[in-house]
Amino acid sequence: xxxxxxxxxxxxxxxxxxxxxxxxxxxxxxxxxxxxxxxxxxxxxxxxxxxxxxxxxxxxxxxxxxxxxxxxxxxxxxxxxxxxxxxxxxxxxxxxxxxxxxxxxxxxxxxxxxxxxxxxxxxxxxxxxxxxxxxxxxxxxxxxxxxxxxxxxxxxxxxxxxxxxxxxxxxxxxxxxxxxxxxxxxxxxxxxxxxxxxxxxxxxxxxxxxxxxxxxxxxxxxxxxxxxxxxxxxxxxxxxxxxxxxxxxxxxxxxxxxxxxxxxxxxxxxxxxxxxxxxxxxxxxxxxxxxxxxxxxxxxxxxxxxxxxxxxxxxxxxxxxxxxxxxxxxxxxxxxxxxxxxxxxxxxxxxxxxxxxxxxxxxxxxxxxxxxxxxxxxxxxxxxxxxxxxxxxxxxxxxxxxxxxxxxxxxx
Amino acid sequence: xxxxxxxxxxxxxxxxxxxxxxxxxxxxxxxxxxxxxxxxxxxxxxxxxxxxxxxxxxxxxxxxxxxxxxxxxxxxxxxxxxxxxxxxxxxxxxxxxxxxxxxxxxxxxxxxxxxxxxxxxxxxxxxxxxxxxxxxxxxxxxxxxxxxxxxxxxxxxxxxxxxxxxxxxxxxxxxxxxxxxxxxxxxxxxxxxxxxxxxxxxxxxxxxxxxxxxxxxxxxxxxxxxxxxxxxxxxxx
Ligand SMILES: Nc1ncnc2c1ncn2[C@@H]1O[C@H](COP(=O)(O)OP(=O)(O)OP(=O)(O)O)[C@@H](O)[C@H]1O
Ligand SMILES: [Mg+2]
Numbered sequence: 001x002x003x004x005x006x007x008x009x010x011x012x013x014x015x016x017x018x019x020x021x022x023x024x025x026x027x028x029x030x031x032x033x034x035x036x037x038x039x040x041x042x043x044x045x046x047x048x049x050x051x052x053x054x055x056x057x058x059x060x061x062x063x064x065x066x067x068x069x070x071x072x073x074x075x076x077x078x079x080x081x082x083x084x085x086x087x088x089x090x091x092x093x094x095x096x097x098x099x100x101x102x103x104x105x106x107x108x109x110x111x112x113x114x115x116x117x118x119x120x121x122x123x124x125x126x127x128x129x130x131x132x133x134x135x136x137x138x139x140x141x142x143x144x145x146x147x148x149x150x151x152x153x154x155x156x157x158x159x160x161x162x163x164x165x166x167x168x169x170x171x172x173x174x175x176x177x178x179x180x181x182x183x184x185x186x187x188x189x190x191x192x193x194x195x196x197x198x199x200x201x202x203x204x205x206x207x208x209x210x211x212x213x214x215x216x217x218x219x220x221x222x223x224x225x226x227x228x229x230x231x232x233x234x235x236x237x238x239x240x241x242x243x244x245x246x247x248x249x250x251x252x253x254x255x256x257x258x259x260x261x262x263x264x265x266x267x268x269x270x271x272x273x274x275x276x277x278x279x280x281x282x283x284x285x286x287x288x289x290x291x292x293x294x295x296x297x298x299x300x301x302x303x304x305x306x307x308x309x310x311x312x313x314x315x316x317x318x319x320x321x322x323x324x325x326x327x328x329x330x331x332x333x334x335x336x337x338x339x340x341x342x343x344x345x346x347x348x349x350x351x352x353x354x355x356x357x358x359x360x361x362x363x364x365x366x367x368x369x370x371x372x373x374x375x376x377x378x379x380x381x382x383x384x385x386x387x388x389x390x391x392x393x394x395x396x397x398x399x400x401x402x403x404x405x406x407x408x409x410x411x412x
Numbered sequence: 413x414x415x416x417x418x419x420x421x422x423x424x425x426x427x428x429x430x431x432x433x434x435x436x437x438x439x440x441x442x443x444x445x446x447x448x449x450x451x452x453x454x455x456x457x458x459x460x461x462x463x464x465x466x467x468x469x470x471x472x473x474x475x476x477x478x479x480x481x482x483x484x485x486x487x488x489x490x491x492x493x494x495x496x497x498x499x500x501x502x503x504x505x506x507x508x509x510x511x512x513x514x515x516x517x518x519x520x521x522x523x524x525x526x527x528x529x530x531x532x533x534x535x536x537x538x539x540x541x542x543x544x545x546x547x548x549x550x551x552x553x554x555x556x557x558x559x560x561x562x563x564x565x566x567x568x569x570x571x572x573x574x575x576x577x578x579x580x581x582x583x584x585x586x587x588x589x590x591x592x593x594x595x596x597x598x599x600x601x602x603x604x605x606x607x608x609x610x611x612x613x614x615x616x617x618x619x620x621x622x623x624x625x626x627x628x629x630x631x632x633x634x635x636x637x638x639x640x641x642x643x644x645x646x647x648x649x
Binding site (some may be wrong): 245 | 463466468471488489492493494495496497499501503505507509510511512520521523524525527569570
């Protein structure tokens, strides 16, 4: 084994320039994929973090049909108080849930006493909401980072357009389920940055104020946002939740609720999916690059060394060892490319981090790009390159091992 | 019992539509520890015959027994194993592995063909390095030594596995005549020391004189067998 390795390495060193060239090709591929995976992965993780932790939560529960018409914030598709209480109770028992927050959403008219415009509002229990979407407070750019009854958080664009400042009084007018109109005066407690996606430009009021504006005899709930302890277990957790709730609420084969993960609620899920697909294709290109360059080198290596192969075979080297020798050579090329590529790639990522690169995403500006490589991604890339190198050497190595010694020895 | 028994061996090559009869009914016996040469003009079948004895090729007809083994019965793998354990090879172009040093070239068959433990490996290699006079060059690469030196290394490589038979197809063709003599004499001395049978082919009449048994080949047949010291007796039938 030791000897095979020695011979393979020396043969690689024998054609230094070619080996270097091939190793650099693999290096470039590895660097490219590594940087892409790290940057896109970090970007994705950050955007998902923004969307889930500053607005949506990880999972949401609605009455069936609500999400389909979520744009109108229909008041006739709310969960009644009794259902909401039962959901609360079930969620409270689940150990993988960090927090949940019931919301009462409605559309209304926002007036600064001079002019008025449309606004979408979330009625919330502030403490529960902030536990469920902890980054929400970071979106509040002016004013205090919470709200009490009688106060309202309004989106920055609205504040600007209506020339409203923190501390100003405003009026919210809304039409309730029965069609009667009601209004209530609020004090602006804070102004918040928007987030890309639906719901990103909603205002917030206390849930009891919302019920008052809507003249609800008893509190109804539009949605329950849920935060998990472990976001990586999103899908199993959603399935588990669905099972629990189905057990409780299923009646006559009908399940009156719907459960969505953030992916079913935000169009960014498609962007994330696109990124995943791109990553896949870029990995595929890496496979092709390694395959072609290693295959090319190994075919040449076998062709150049036909007489040596003949000699080895003639003096009795078993075909399996000749095969192993050439496989080892391809493998070493892959390992070499992976090591150099990994090193250079990590260096580039380090530089990217030190350079403090920021980017804008929709309304959000100056987001800091913090790249990090998931160790699993690194391992995956290394395994791909090394495996493909071995696969690429297989055919040339096999050919070498099958050579007839007299034919090979006669080769000039 | 003879080391090699060849009985009515034929070897045909198909070249396009034409059949070339490279060997046409060759028969002979070679005793252990002999120093044998096959001589003949170009195309007379020397290489073809040595390839058959060397278990690198199969006769078209006839039987060839080497070291009590009917070599026609061996498959690819068995042939390789047979060559590795019974035979040594010396080539016209030396055929040392360029990436290995002199020492490593001699070590190669002990590692890659046989599995000899390290201590014995070292002992065998060093003994042979001394015997072929290459001990002081052992760390050089083949590219750094002369043709004669390369062939001496090749002799050591062929002998390191303790084969019964060493085959050398035109081992001196690429050497000047003085070096050629030295190489042949080294081979002979090794035969004396180790009792290994040597068979070499050549068309150089001067070198042939060093052999103890000479088979003359012409057009694929043995036309004469000469024994050193004795009168040449015609064996063509
Ligand atoms: N692989 C082959 N295919 C076809 N014909 C061959 C092959 N090998 C040898 N021959 C033919 O067989 C005959 C004997 O060839 P061989 O190489 O054995 O001669 P040789 O005595 O070794 O000649 P030289 O002294 O030139 O090496 C020649 O006519 C040659 O052309
Ligand atoms: Mg020949």
